[in-house]
Amino acid sequence: MPPKKQKSYIILVANVGCSSSEKIPGDNESFLDKAKFTMKMLIQKKIFLEPNDEFGIITMGEDVTENPDQLPNIKLYQENFRVPDWEMVNYINNLQSKPYDCNWIEALFVSLGFIQKNISDPDAKCILIIFNNFKEKDESIEPYDIEAIESQLLEFEQLHVILVGDNPLNDNVNYDDLKSASEKMAKTMTMQCTAVQYEEINDMKEGRQFFTPPQSHPATYKFPLEWDEIVISCASYIKITESKKLETWKMHALVENIAEEPKKEYLHKEVTISDKSRNQVESVELTKAYKFGQKYIPVSDEDEMQMAFKGTEKGMKIYGFALQKDVKLEYWTGIGTRIIVPETEDDAKAFYSLVKAMVEMNYVAIVRKVYQNDNAPKMGVLFPKTEPDSVWCLVHLELPFGHDTRAVESNYIKNEANSEKIKAMDQFIESMTITEQEPAYLREGIFPNVHKQYHWNTVAARALKADDAFSMDEYIKKILEPPARLKNQFLEIVDHMESVFPNCGKIKKKSDNPDQREDKEREIQQQQQQQQQQQVDVMKEEVMFSAADVELKAEDWRHKLARSALALLAVNQCLLVRNSEWWWMLHLSSTQSSILLGYSPADSSRI
Numbered sequence: 001m002p003p004k005k006q007k008s009y010i011i012l013v014a015n016v017g018c019s020s021s022e023k024i025p026g027d028n029e030s031f032l033d034k035a036k037f038t039m040k041m042l043i044q045k046k047i048f049l050e051p052n053d054e055f056g057i058i059t060m061g062e063d064v065t066e067n068p069d070q071l072p073n074i075k076l077y078q079e080n081f082r083v084p085d086w087e088m089v090n091y092i093n094n095l096q097s098k099p100y101d102c103n104w105i106e107a108l109f110v111s112l113g114f115i116q117k118n119i120s121d122p123d124a125k126c127i128l129i130i131f132n133n134f135k136e137k138d139e140s141i142e143p144y145d146i147e148a149i150e151s152q153l154l155e156f157e158q159l160h161v162i163l164v165g166d167n168p169l170n171d172n173v174n175y176d177d178l179k180s181a182s183e184k185m186a187k188t189m190t191m192q193c194t195a196v197q198y199e200e201i202n203d204m205k206e207g208r209q210f211f212t213p214p215q216s217h218p219a220t221y222k223f224p225l226e227w228d229e230i231v232i233s234c235a236s237y238i239k240i241t242e243s244k245k246l247e248t249w250k251m252h253a254l255v256e257n258i259a260e261e262p263k264k265e266y267l268h269k270e271v272t273i274s275d276k277s278r279n280q281v282e283s284v285e286l287t288k289a290y291k292f293g294q295k296y297i298p299v300s301d302e303d304e305m306q307m308a309f310k311g312t313e314k315g316m317k318i319y320g321f322a323l324q325k326d327v328k329l330e331y332w333t334g335i336g337t338r339i340i341v342p343e344t345e346d347d348a349k350a351f352y353s354l355v356k357a358m359v360e361m362n363y364v365a366i367v368r369k370v371y372q373n374d375n376a377p378k379m380g381v382l383f384p385k386t387e388p389d390s391v392w393c394l395v396h397l398e399l400p401f402g403h404d405t406r407a408v409e410s411n412y413i414k415n416e417a418n419s420e421k422i423k424a425m426d427q428f429i430e431s432m433t434i435t436e437q438e439p440a441y442l443r444e445g446i447f448p449n450v451h452k453q454y455h456w457n458t459v460a461a462r463a464l465k466a467d468d469a470f471s472m473d474e475y476i477k478k479i480l481e482p483p484a485r486l487k488n489q490f491l492e493i494v495d496h497m498e499s500v501f502p503n504c505g506k507i508k509k510k511s512d513n514p515d516q517r518e519d520k521e522r523e524i525q526q527q528q529q530q531q532q533q534q535q536v537d538v539m540k541e542e543v544m545f546s547a548a549d550v551e552l553k554a555e556d557w558r559h560k561l562a563r564s565a566l567a568l569l570a571v572n573q574c575l576l577v578r579n580s581e582w583w584w585m586l587h588l589s590s591t592q593s594s595i596l597l598g599y600s601p602a603d604s605s606r607i
Contacts, residue, residue: 005216006123006124006125007052007054007124007125008050008124008125009054009056009081009118009119009125009126009127010042010053010054010126010127010129011057011058011115011126011127011129012058012129012131013060013108013111013128013131014032014036014039014057014059014132015031015032015035015060015104015131015133016062016095016096016102017061017100017101017102018098018099019102020032020102020133022133022135024166030097031131031201032095032097034201036092036093036095038201038204038205038208039057039131040089041209041211043089043092044089044211044456044460045211047085047460048211048456048459049213051083051084053083054082054084055082055088056077056082056118057088057091057092058074058075058107059074059077060075060102060103060106061073061097061100061102062074062075062100069113071103071109071110073098073101073102074106074107076114077091080118081119086463089460089463090464102136103140104130104132104136104182105141105149108128108130109152111130112152112153112156115128115159122157123157123158124158126160127159128161129161130163130164132163132164132165132182133167133201134180135180135182138182141180141181141185144185146188146189146192149189150193153196161189161195162198162199163186163189163190163197163198163199164198164199164200164201164204165183165200166200167200169186169190169198173187175187186198209448210448211452211453218237220236220237221235221237221338222234222343223314224314224316225316225340225351226315226316226318230350232347232351232354233342233343234340234342234343234347234351235340235343236396237341238338239337239339240336240445241335241336242335243449243452246451246455273286287300288300288301309374309376311374312374312377314370314373314375315369315370316367316368316370316380317367317368319366319367320365320366321358321361321364321365322364323363324362324363324383325362327364331400331405332381333397333400334380337397338396339385339393339394339395340393340395341391341392341394352392355384355385355394356384358382363384365394366380366399367379368380369396378398379398379400380396382394383395421501424497424500424501427496428493428497431489431490432482432486437485439483441479442483448479450476450479454472454476457473
């Protein structure tokens with residue numbers, strides 16, 4: 001049984017002082033806006049995936065002083081940790097920049113006192129995240145000694161500090177090039193304290209846009225790997241598997257609306273069995289049977305036990321070896337992949353010798369796997385993996401049986417591609433090739449689950465603002481589009497592609513210019529208004545108004561009246577009102593209201 005997950009404590013420290021509203025040239029968001037979004041996503045992730053973890057929130061640069069040490073302009077959200085909730089998210093969203101200075105060193109001291117007061121377990125995992133652009137005045141930072149700060153941090157063995165700022169402070173940045181004493185202090189702490197790391201706010205924000213479930217320790221599956229008379233004790237771990245489905249929606253009765261929980265009622269079904277003549281038959285008179293070849297073959301409980309698959313033993317046997325190119329990609333099946341490593345050091349020599357030989361000869365192993373005793377066997381393939389900076393292992397994939405494969409008949413296609421077309425396709429592939437310059441989420445194994453994140457975002461939006469309509473976040477829309485660099489590269493060769501492949505039609509180009517999109521939307525609205533006006537003109541031609549009467553041209557005036565009324569309702573803001581035996585159609589506008597039509601079934605001669 002895997003160990004129970006340890007609770008984590010997270011303290012969020014945010015700068016809301018005068019420098020928090022500043023924007024980097026070319027950036028539309030202030031530092032505080034980015035910090036608020038990141039903190040909001042951190043809390044929402046805990047609400048959805050790790051609701052037992054607890055948070056503390058501290059703001060610096062406030063217009064009030066609310067902390068036990070009475071350090072100026074520092075405010076505690078609450079005096080103790082609390083589990084994340086939507087009230088906490090609203091508090092983050094409502095943070096505003098104040099015209100006061102802040103001091104992140106003093107906020108660090110308040111955070112350490114907060115941890116010491118509220119966490120009694122010395123082994124508890126604690127994370128302190130400080131959001132600050134490090135633009136404090138030099139005279140407010142220089143009096144503090146880095147050695148004294150480091151000694152206080154060492155008192156908390158499980159504490160991990162993350163400093164989040166605007167500018168890069170990595171190893172490539174020279175200490176002497178830093179302008180402020182605050183940045184120099186942060187740089188020194190990251191270099192001397194192993195428990196302190198630095199991250200840029202943009203990277204922090206992008207890395208928290210999508211929720212990923214916490215990493216769990218996979219259960220170990222131990223088995224013997226047999227090859228002729230050689231037996232190697234191995235351990236298997238799940239590397240990739242299908243993600244869990246979305247959380248199910250459950251209905252809960254609000255406590256304030258009902259006095260007690262509703263009682264569940266269960267329905268009991270009564271089943272009656274009848275024969276071909278519709279005569280009722282008792283269940284004791286029935287016999288289990290299978291129908292094959294128009295004949296019923298009876299099978300008793302003893303027969304069922306004898307028919308059960310038996311005789312297999314847990315383990316994996318190597319049937320033989322094959323070249324990697326002979327195991328075609330379409331035969332890789334199963335719901336995931338597993339990696340196999342030796343269980344003990346005594347088995348490591350034989351195991352890694354096998355892996356090395358398979359790599360040198362470019363071979364894979366065809367194996368038969370039995371998960372437990374008396375289970376049905378499954379076929380699989382073992383690929384050797386010996387990448388640098390990675391564990392040498394065998395990667396296990398399932399293979400299909402013969403009856404699982406399907407024959408696909410392919411139509412004969414004559415190859416009419418000349419050298420010019422082949423060159424054009426090479427240019428197309430090269431223009432859309434993903435390189436290291438593209439965003440990290442396009443790499444294998446990193447692409448985020450957009451469907452799940454949209455699900456969580458809509459639930460959060462409903463929890464925070466129940467009356468607002470759902471809208472997809474811009475960063476999710478961005479993920480669904482190819483990167484701008486790849487699109488621009490492709491647009492450069494579009495004209496050439498159209499000339500080389502004239503029979504494929506014109507390639508549609510999607511405009512990214514917002515002004516062009518607005519012009520297109522405005523044009524569509526004008527066309528809709530023109531169509532509506534045309535419908536009104538047609539309706540007015542059919543109905544002629546006089547001072548007292550309304551004459552209808554058509555003989556079937558009831559049909560014309562109904563059609564005209566529907567047209568009015570569809571085009572204008574109209575309202576049907578019934579008064580006694582009369583129906584009135586009222587036209588409502590911002591300036592006046594008028595009666596357009598009146599109809600009485602009792603007196604159909606006048607309208």
